[in-house]
Each structure stands twice: as C-alpha cells, then as structure tokens.
Amino acid sequence: MKGLARAFHSHRLALRLALLVLLLILPFILKESWVSLANEMLIMALAGCALNIMLGYTGMVSFGPAGLYAVGAYATAILLTRYHSSFIIALIGAPILAGIAGVIVGWFCVRRSATYFALLTLAFSQIIWTIIFEWYDFTGGDNGIVSIPIPEFFFTISHCYYFTLAVVGACVLLLWTIIQSPFGKTLQAIRENPGRTEFIAIPLKRYQLAAFVLSSVFLGVAGSLYCVFSGSVFPDYAHWVKSTDMLVICLLGGFYNFTGPIVGSFVYILLSKIIAKQTMFWMFFLGAIIVFLVLFMRNGIVGFLADKFSPVTDPAPGSGKDGGGR
Amino acid sequence: MTFEAAAGQALSGISVGMVLFLIAVGLSIIFGTLKVLNLAHGSIYMVGGFLCFGFTSALAQVPGAFWWTLILAPVVVALLGGVIEILLLRRIYSQDVLYQYILTFGLILMLGETCKFIWGVGYHTVSAPWPVNGKIPIWGLSFPVYNLFLIGCGIAVFLGLLALMRYTGLGRMIRAVTFNREMANALGINVPRVYTGVFMLGCWLAGLAGTLMPPMSVVALGSDMAVIIECFIIVVIGGLGSLPGAFLGAIILGLLTAFGIYIIPKLAVAFAFLLMIVVLVIRPWGLMGKPE
Numbered sequence: 147m148k149g150l151a152r153a154f155h156s157h158r159l160a161l162r163l164a165l166l167v168l169l170l171i172l173p174f175i176l177k178e179s180w181v182s183l184a185n186e187m188l189i190m191a192l193a194g195c196a197l198n199i200m201l202g203y204t205g206m207v208s209f210g211p212a213g214l215y216a217v218g219a220y221a222t223a224i225l226l227t228r229y230h231s232s233f234i235i236a237l238i239g240a241p242i243l244a245g246i247a248g249v250i251v252g253w254f255c256v257r258r259s260a261t262y263f264a265l266l267t268l269a270f271s272q273i274i275w276t277i278i279f280e281w282y283d284f285t286g287g288d289n290g291i292v293s294i295p296i297p298e299f300f301f302t303i304s305h306c307y308y309f310t311l312a313v314v315g316a317c318v319l320l321l322w323t324i325i326q327s328p329f330g331k332t333l334q335a336i337r338e339n340p341g342r343t344e345f346i347a348i349p350l351k352r353y354q355l356a357a358f359v360l361s362s363v364f365l366g367v368a369g370s371l372y373c374v375f376s377g378s379v380f381p382d383y384a385h386w387v388k389s390t391d392m393l394v395i396c397l398l399g400g401f402y403n404f405t406g407p408i409v410g411s412f413v414y415i416l417l418s419k420i421i422a423k424q425t426m427f428w429m430f431f432l433g434a435i436i437v438f439l440v441l442f443m444r445n446g447i448v449g450f451l452a453d454k455f456s457p458v459t460d461p462a463p464g465s466g467k468d469g470g471g472r
Numbered sequence: 473m474t475f476e477a478a479a480g481q482a483l484s485g486i487s488v489g490m491v492l493f494l495i496a497v498g499l500s501i502i503f504g505t506l507k508v509l510n511l512a513h514g515s516i517y518m519v520g521g522f523l524c525f526g527f528t529s530a531l532a533q534v535p536g537a538f539w540w541t542l543i544l545a546p547v548v549v550a551l552l553g554g555v556i557e558i559l560l561l562r563r564i565y566s567q568d569v570l571y572q573y574i575l576t577f578g579l580i581l582m583l584g585e586t587c588k589f590i591w592g593v594g595y596h597t598v599s600a601p602w603p604v605n606g607k608i609p610i611w612g613l614s615f616p617v618y619n620l621f622l623i624g625c626g627i628a629v630f631l632g633l634l635a636l637m638r639y640t641g642l643g644r645m646i647r648a649v650t651f652n653r654e655m656a657n658a659l660g661i662n663v664p665r666v667y668t669g670v671f672m673l674g675c676w677l678a679g680l681a682g683t684l685m686p687p688m689s690v691v692a693l694g695s696d697m698a699v700i701i702e703c704f705i706i707v708v709i710g711g712l713g714s715l716p717g718a719f720l721g722a723i724i725l726g727l728l729t730a731f732g733i734y735i736i737p738k739l740a741v742a743f744a745f746l747l748m749i750v751v752l753v754i755r756p757w758g759l760m761g762k763p764e
Binding site: 201205207209254257258260261262264265266268269272273276386390393397401427429430432433434435436437440441444 | 503509511560563564567569570571573574575577578579580581582584585586588589697701704705707708712742745748749752753756
C-alpha cells in the first residue's frame with residue numbers, strides 16, 4: 147500500500163494530466179448515452195462543490211440546495227422562452243438571480259445557527275418548490291417548461307459536453323482559488339470554532355451569508371447548465387429529493403476534501419444508473435447507503451483513501467517527521 | 473365570509489392543528505432531551521397512518537376495530553422508534569450534528585420506500601368510527617364530531633405531557649437529563665435508557681397523530697414531507713424544545729392554513745411561511761422559546 151501511495155504521490159501531476167486528457171477525448175471513445183451521463187456527472191460535481199462550500203468548509207448544514215439550483219435552471223429557461231433574450235444573457239442571468247435568491251433566503255437562514263439553520267433551508271427550498279409548482283402562468287407549474295429555444299449548437303451531445311466541461315472546469319478552479327484565499331480560510335475557521343472566530347473580530351453572520359450566497363451562485367450555474375443540457379425544466383429540480391442527491395454526493399465523496407463531491411458525483415450517478423435499472427425501490431437502497439456511510443464511512447471515499455495514504459499524500463500538521471524526507 | 477363558515481373553518485383549523493401539535497411536540501421533546509433533530513419524524517407519522525389503515529382493514533370483522541387500532545398502532549410505531557434509536561441513533565450521539573441530520577434523512581427514504589413496498593402508491597381511506605362519526609349541532613351550527621374528538625385528544629395529550637414533566641418521577645428524570653446530561657448520569661440516572669424512552673415517547677405521539685388523522689383526510693405517500701415542513705414551521709414559531717410553544721404554534725398554523733385556504737386556495741401555505749419569517753425577524757428564538 148505504501149509503495150502504491152508513494153507512486154501515486156510522485157506521479158500526481160502526470161495523473162492529473164492523464165485525467166484531463168481522458169475528459170477531453172471522452173466523446174470520441176464512449177457512446178452518446180455515456181457522454182450524456184458524463185455530462186450529468188460534471189454538472190452534479192459542480193453542484194456538490196458549491197454545496198460543500200457551506201457544508202464542508204463553513205460547517206453550515208443546508209438541506210435546501212435544490213431550491214437555488216432550480217432558481218438557476220428556471221432563470222435560464224424563462225429568460226430564453228418568455229423574454230427571448232440572447233443565450234449569453236440567459237446564461238449569465240442564472241447565477242445572478244440565484245445569487246439574489248441566495249441573499250434573500252440566506253439573510254433569514256443565518257439569523258439562526260445549527261439546527262434552526264437546517265430547518266430553515268429545508269423550509270425555504272420547499273417555498274421555492276411551492277412557488278414553481280403553483281405559479282402556472284409564469285413557471286408552467288408541474289408541466290415544467292419544455293422545448294426551450296437552446297442554440298442548435300448544443301443539440302450535438304459532444305458540443306454540449308465540451309461546453310459543460312469548460313464551464314464546470316472554470317467554476318471549480320475558481321472555487322478552489324476562493325477556498326485557498328484568506329476568505330476561504332476564514333470560513334474554515336468558522337467551521338472549526340465559531341465562538342473564537344467571532345472573538346478575533348470576524349463578523350460571523352456576514353461571512354456565513356457570504357458563504358451562502360457564494361454557494362447559491364455556483365448552484366445557479368449548475369442549474370443553468372442542466373437546463374442547457376436537458377432543454378427543459380421541471381419543478382422536480384427544486385424538490386427535496388434533489389437536495390438529497392446533492393447531500394449524498396458530498397457525503398459519498400467526503401466533506402472535508404475539495405475533490406470529495408467530484409468523486410462522489412461520479413460514483414453516485416454511476417451507482418444510481420446501475421441500481422435504478424434493477425429495482426423499483428431504488429430510494430430504499432439510497433437510504434440504506436446513506437445510513438451505512440454515516441455509521442461506517444463518515445469521511446466518504448476520498449477521506450477513506452486519504453486516510454490510507456495519509457503520511458504520504460497529505461501530511462497532517464505535526465507529522466512533519468514522516469513526510470519530511472520527500 | 474359568514475359567521476357559520478368562519479366557525480367551521482376555525483374548528484377544522486384547530487383540529488388539524490391539534491394533530492400537528494402531537495407530531496411537533498414529539499419532535500420538540502426529542503430535540504430537547506436527545507439534542508437530535510429527527511428529520512424522519514414525518515415519516516414516522518406516515519407509518520402510523522399506514523398502520524391505521526392496515527390494522528382497521530385487518531380487524532374489520534372485530535367490533536370497535538378503530539379503537540383497537542388506536543391502542544395498537546402507536547405502540548408498534550413506538551417500538552419501531554426504539555429499534556431506530558438503539559440500532560442507529562445511539563451510535564452517532566458523539567459525532568458532529570451534521571451526521572445526525574443526514575442519518576435521519578436517510579431514514580426518510582427507507583421508511584417511505586418500505587411503506588410504498590407494503591401498501592402501494594394508492595390512496596387509502598379510513599372512516600370515522602362510532603360514536604365519534606356524524607355531526608353535532610352547537611349554537612344552531614352543525615359540527616363534525618370527529619373534529620371535536622381530535623381537539624379533545626390534543627388538549628388531553630398537552631395536559632398529560634405537562635403533568636408528566638412536572639409531577640412524576642419520570643418527568644423529573646427527563647428534565648434532569650435535558651438540563652445536564654453528565655450530572656444526571658453521575659446521580660445514577662440511566663441516561664441511555666431515558667434517551668430511548670424519550671425517543672419512543674416522541675414516536676408514540678407521532679404514531680398517535682398518524683392513527684388519528686386518516687378519518688379526517690387520506691393515507692398516502694408524500695404526507696411525510698408535507699407534515700415535517702409544517703412541524704418545522706410550528707417549532708420555529710413556537711420555539712424548539714418548548715411544550716406550550718408547540719401547542720401555540722400548532723393552533724396558529726392550523727387556523728392560518730384553514731383561513732388561508734378560504735382566501736387564496738393555492739397559496740395557503742404561503743401565510744404560514746410569512747408568519748414564520750415575521751417571527752424570525754422579530755423574535756428569532758420563537759414565541760415561547762428562550763433566547764440563546
């Protein structure tokens with residue numbers, strides 16, 4: 147295991163390049179149905195990373211990410227169908243509107259901590275779902291909005307895939323930069339100890355709101371990408387089941403790793419396609435997987451692997467003597 | 473709105489509110505003592521509803537089937553709660569709260585799918601039993617007796633719980649554990665057993681609500697999430713962990729929804745959300761809760 151770990155570590159850059167190349171040539175080596183599955187994985191990876199800003203990095207448990215994701219999807223859909231705006235504007239409008247929704251929802255939610263916060267995010271995402279479901283004249287109610295005028299360019303699945311790859315890649319890099327910035331470090335300080343963070347004169351609520359809005363903006367991007375990918379939007383996007391998907395993606399991959407949700411999204415969507423084909427009661431198995439993860443694999447796949455490889459790949463503070471020789 | 477219509481709406485609002493109170497108060501005492509937010513509480517209520525249908529149809533030949541069900545179903549639900557607490561929840565008390573939320577979230581899926589597997593996706597109905605069926609005239613208006621029965625049950629449970637907490641040894645034990653777990657443990661109280669007991673009590677209340685509700689509405693999948701959201705609103709309005717808060721919040725929510733349906737049928741739930749937002753802005757810790 148150690149040898150493997152060392153090999154893995156020393157070839158990290160090479161592995162990353164190989165992954166990038168693999169992602170780039172994917173449409174040439176896979177069937178169309180698998181490319182669209184990969185597309186879905188990328189979008190959910192972005193949604194998972196956006197949620198993880200709150201969940202893993204700030205320690206705010208949100209049960210309503212799907213509401214903001216749906217705001218992004220519906221913003222693009224409605225801008226294109228009702229206002230006939232240009233594609234670029236519809237695309238940029240999604241994160242902006244999701245951000246505005248995030249400011250409003252977040253302002254109420256961060257007023258309370260921990261338990262109430264979780265309750266409120268779930269309640270607000272249900273409000274968004276109710277609005278979408280009941281406001282027939284504007285959102286199409288439970289019929290959703292179909293045949294959205296997406297530019298013909300995206301009808302070819304490989305074009306859509308490259309577009310998604312580019313946007314998701316850019317967003318993930320941006321999120322990574324934000325996490326490494328002093329702002330990101332402050333968020334992590336809030337997660338570790340809110341009380342002490344406040345003592346060193348950091349306005350706690352304001353930072354939590356900022357994390358909420360940041361997360362909303364990127365959830366909006368993910369929603370908008372999904373709208374472009376599928377060409378239709380439905381109230382299901384805001385449903386709590388969708389929030390569960392995102393939570394499980396983060397849990398499966400591991401909260402405390404940046405790559406967690408990305409790995410989680412890959413495994414989860416693959417798994418759901420395989421199990422859902424076998425049984426009608428896929429949700430039962432999903433629930434069982436969640437319970438299993440919480441009881442036995444709390445750090446998710448990436449956390450589990452990082453543990454196995456720990457002295458080599460990720461020297462913990464204080465274990466310098468182990469990692470110093472490299 | 474005529475006086476008659478208003479009185480009818482108020483009565484049905486309060487009676488629905490009473491059922492919601494039973495669920496919300498279970499959620500609230502479980503949180504107060506165990507510090508666990510049981511997101512699957514709505515699912516436990518739904519299991520109670522399905523059991524009510526299952527038992528009443530299985531016991532259809534027995535006289536007073538509903539009353540036997542009313543005794544049996546909540547007990548079965550409480551036992552289910554006990555199993556969940558001992559097998560699952562107990563293992564994660566020491567962990568970050570995040571994992572409690574996610575574990576109970578997983579339970580929502582498992583319980584929902586199990587109900588779907590056993591009872592299918594259709595609607596089921598249970599009729600109100602003798603002697604609480606039919607209508608009764610009061611002040612020249614006629615009210616369904618079952619609604620009055622529900623209000624009676626709600627008030628009885630409320631008073632019973634207050635008495636339990638205040639005057640019995642068990643209640644003192646629960647309050648001691650709620651107040652300071654380590655100290656209670658040091659004084660010889662079996663804390664894990666109190667936890668299991670309180671969790672089962674909360675589940676019994678949800679099961680009772682699940683058994684009482686079907687004659688007034690239908691048993692169907694999806695009621696778990698609808699109910700848990702309403703309970704969240706109630707505990708945010710009333711204050712989480714407060715008994716009178718849950719009672720007050722439930723009545724307010726019931727009335728608001730009943731009259732809201734009268735004014736704007738589709739967006740009745742919006743009134744409740746609006747009230748919740750107002751409470752959050754003015755009194756973030758709830759009407760009867762204590763400031764943090």
